[in-house]
Amino acid sequence: MLARMRRVDIIAPRRSAERLVRAIHRAGVLHLAPFAPPPGAGPTLFTAPGVLSEERPPAGTRHDGALAEVTELAGLLALPEAPRELVRQLWELDDDALLAEAAALGPVRLRAAELTSERLRLRGEASRLAGYRRLIEALRGAVGRLPSIRGYGSTGIVVNARYRPVVTLIREELESLTGGRCEVIAADLDADRVAAILIYPLRLAGEVRALLGGRDLEEVTLPESMAGVPFDELGPRLAAEEAAVRERLARTEADLAQLSVDHGPRVAALGLVLADRVAEARALAAAGRSEHLVAVSGWLPERRIAELREALLREVGPEVLILERTGAESDRDAPVAFDNRPPVRAFEPLASFVMLPRYGTLDPTPIVAFAFPVFVGLMVGDIGYGLLLLAILAAARRRWPNSPAMRFLWPVGLLAAISTTFFGILFGELFGDAGHQLIGLRPLWFDRREGALPLLLLAVSIGLAQVALGLVLGIVNATRLRHRREAIARGAMLVSLAAIAAGLAFAAGYLPAPAGQLALLVLGGALLVLAATLGLAGPLEVMGAAGNVLSYARLMAIGLASVMLALVANRLGALFENIILGVLVAALFHTLNFVLGFFDSSVQGLRLQYVEFFSKFVEPGGVPYQPFVSVLGEGGRSAGLELSGGA
Amino acid sequence: MDEGLRFLAAALAVGLGALGTAWAQSRIGSAGAGAVAEKPEVTGTILILVALPETMVILGFVIAALIIFM
Numbered sequence: 001m002l003a004r005m006r007r008v009d010i011i012a013p014r015r016s017a018e019r020l021v022r023a024i025h026r027a028g029v030l031h032l033a034p035f036a037p038p039p040g041a042g043p044t045l046f047t048a049p050g051v052l053s054e055e056r057p058p059a060g061t062r063h064d065g066a067l068a069e070v071t072e073l074a075g076l077l078a079l080p081e082a083p084r085e086l087v088r089q090l091w092e093l094d095d096d097a098l099l100a101e102a103a104a105l106g107p108v109r110l111r112a113a114e115l116t117s118e119r120l121r122l123r124g125e126a127s128r129l130a131g132y133r134r135l136i137e138a139l140r141g142a143v144g145r146l147p148s149i150r151g152y153g154s155t156g157i158v159v160n161a162r163y164r165p166v167v168t169l170i171r172e173e174l175e176s177l178t179g180g181r182c183e184v185i186a187a188d189l190d191a192d193r194v195a196a197i198l199i200y201p202l203r204l205a206g207e208v209r210a211l212l213g214g215r216d217l218e219e220v221t222l223p224e225s226m227a228g229v230p231f232d233e234l235g236p237r238l239a240a241e242e243a244a245v246r247e248r249l250a251r252t253e254a255d256l257a258q259l260s261v262d263h264g265p266r267v268a269a270l271g272l273v274l275a276d277r278v279a280e281a282r283a284l285a286a287a288g289r290s291e292h293l294v295a296v297s298g299w300l301p302e303r304r305i306a307e308l309r310e311a312l313l314r315e316v317g318p319e320v321l322i323l324e325r326t327g328a329e330s331d332r333d334a335p336v337a338f339d340n341r342p343p344v345r346a347f348e349p350l351a352s353f354v355m356l357p358r359y360g361t362l363d364p365t366p367i368v369a370f371a372f373p374v375f376v377g378l379m380v381g382d383i384g385y386g387l388l389l390l391a392i393l394a395a396a397r398r399r400w401p402n403s404p405a406m407r408f409l410w411p412v413g414l415l416a417a418i419s420t421t422f423f424g425i426l427f428g429e430l431f432g433d434a435g436h437q438l439i440g441l442r443p444l445w446f447d448r449r450e451g452a453l454p455l456l457l458l459a460v461s462i463g464l465a466q467v468a469l470g471l472v473l474g475i476v477n478a479t480r481l482r483h484r485r486e487a488i489a490r491g492a493m494l495v496s497l498a499a500i501a502a503g504l505a506f507a508a509g510y511l512p513a514p515a516g517q518l519a520l521l522v523l524g525g526a527l528l529v530l531a532a533t534l535g536l537a538g539p540l541e542v543m544g545a546a547g548n549v550l551s552y553a554r555l556m557a558i559g560l561a562s563v564m565l566a567l568v569a570n571r572l573g574a575l576f577e578n579i580i581l582g583v584l585v586a587a588l589f590h591t592l593n594f595v596l597g598f599f600d601s602s603v604q605g606l607r608l609q610y611v612e613f614f615s616k617f618v619e620p621g622g623v624p625y626q627p628f629v630s631v632l633g634e635g636g637r638s639a640g641l642e643l644s645g646g647a
Numbered sequence: 648m649d650e651g652l653r654f655l656a657a658a659l660a661v662g663l664g665a666l667g668t669a670w671a672q673s674r675i676g677s678a679g680a681g682a683v684a685e686k687p688e689v690t691g692t693i694l695i696l697v698a699l700p701e702t703m704v705i706l707g708f709v710i711a712a713l714i715i716f717m
Contacts (some may be wrong), residue, residue, distance in 0.1 A: 050716065114697070235685050352693075353691060354692065354695065452712065453712065453716045456709070456712055547702065550706055550709055551702050551706075553705050553706075553709045553712075554701065554705045557705055557708050603694055603698050604698060607698045607699070607701075610695060611699065
């Protein structure tokens with residue numbers, strides 16, 4: 001169900017404004033809204049607040065600069081998770097003490113910037129040396145044959161293998177420039193690149209650089225300290241230089257890592273607490289103000305008002321007043337919070353995945369929590385696959401007991417696995433027909449391979465039931481929202497579907513002629529009502545609804561495909577005379593079918609909910625409930641029901 | 648002869664529906680891949696959108712089942 005929300009205005013003396021917002025932040029239950037006088041209210045004491053903006057904090061926030069500096073430092077260090085106790089200590093500091101904490105990190109920021117800059121320089125240097133060394137190594141054979149020539153310089157170039165002819169062109173131009181006193185040695189650096197080293201009189205270095213300029217070549221320049229070094233000595237010299245640079249780099253990185261160890265936890269904690277202070281300043285900017293009072297507005301679940309009242313009384317004092325607004329007018333903009341108990345709660349993200357229902361309408365979560373596992377079970381329907389899924393989930397839960405993903409996957413997967421096993425028992429399937437072959441397993445209900453038509457009828461009947469339920473819920477929602485025309489149209493649609501079903505039963509000989517005639521008459525009347533409420537498109541929508549019902553045939557189609565693939569896996573395994581090989585082949589195909597089966601049935605199961613079912617009653621456009629929670633509250637709430645704004 | 652025509656009709660019902668579904672899914676899939684590349688958070692929605700045109704082949708399948716079994 002959706003939690004019942006209440007709009008409140010919290011009034012306090014202006015001198016307590018900051019304490020009030022801090023207390024609200026700590027309580028973490030209020031969904032903030034800019035203050036606005038109640039609709040229809042006369043002149044009010046309070047002035048309108050600035051717009052509540054997430055992107056732009058209000059001007060003059062004392063913590064903005066400090067937050068920017070701490071964020072910059074956080075980007076330079078490898079931050080661990082902020083220790084909760086430290087966060088708690090910093091959160092309790094007053095503004096001046098907190099800003100002093102941030103200022104104390106100034107020297108650390110300078111040192112971190114210095115080390116980061118040094119690291120960047122050394123990485124570039126190491127990369128350049130490594131590039132040249134690779135080039136020298138690639139040309140080692142040829143270079144080794146060359147004599148050491150004093151007064152000659154060299155430049156390495158790397159070109160894409162596709163542009164190999166460029167090297168010949170450069171050779172010709174270099175020969176022309178130096179009057180033949182040059183050498184160009186080229187070799188493949190790797191599959192895609194060609195390296196070449198140009199040797200030329202050192203006095204012509206400027207001209208050579210001009211010759212190479214603008215040719216889109218990767219030029220590897222020898223460090224100045226190595227100009228004129230004989231080629232046979234270049235390799236070892238470069239390797240030594242590179243080793244020295246890498247050693248300096250390692251020292252710099254170690255210094256930076258030590259800085260992270262020494263100050264990282266404090267930086268991480270301070271960043272979180274400063275972000276909270278900026279958020280509080282932003283919340284205060286959205287409050288209403290009079291000469292002596294401040295009014296903070298927002299939404300919270302009705303049953304948590306007492307909790308908030310108590311927290312404010314404790315932290316701010318008895319001068320705080322919580323005014324509750326009542327009436328449908330104030331409910332119009334209420335945010336939406338789910339309020340379900342486990343295991344239904346795990347399905348809330350699925351129910352709000354495509355659209356969040358509007359406040360005041362019905363919550364589809366309990367129906368999804370029932371229908372989704374049943375649909376998956378009906379489609380996969382195999383004891384072996386169900387137990388295998390259960391084992392995988394249990395192992396994953398043991399491996400990642402506190403993972404947020406597991407909190408969602410465990411209940412959803414568990415119900416799907418139970419349902420799959422249950423339908424597997426009904427259909428007598430254990431890894432396809434392996435259960436029948438090995439232990440004589442027989443279906444309790446019917447064999448899907450031989451009962452395609454009953455399975456199809458079952459699937460379409462489920463579709464008819466769920467679409468009809470959707471229309472009934474749609475009537476309830478439309479009535480709650482006072483959309484009379486919608487309610488009548490959905491009722492007419494429901495009657496049309498019932499009449500079509502009765503007509504088909506008559507055509508199949510299950511109903512007498514008068515019943516068939518009556519169905520036809522009722523259908524005509526319902527179509528007229530639809531035309532009157534929805535216009536000409538109304539009667540056409542009946543075809544859409546009938547299509548929705550038939551769409552549930554996928555429950556049968558995918559189920560049949562799943563059992564047939566399991567049979568194929570068993571037949572393929574049986575082809576091998578070697579038992580181990582046969583089992584391996586069968587296991588491989590069963591694994592494939594297992595993954596495909598659960599993936600496809602999950603997507604199709606959800607699609608049936610979103611497209612066929614939700615379209616009949618879910619009123620989209622809900623605003624998620626996002627309480628103003630401090631870093632102390634995030635992940636720290638464990639008592640009572642958790643409320644969420646979906647997704 | 649009649650039996651053969653029935654099977655041919657059933658095959659056409661599923662086959663043509665499958666072709667329509669495949670064409671629609673190819674268009675949605677390529678557009679969806681682009682959308683996911685830019686906004687990975689829409690992956691789930693795209694998966695559902697890709698599954699939407701399957702109604703066509705499912706309806707074809709229902710018709711084929713009716714042709715064969717009834």
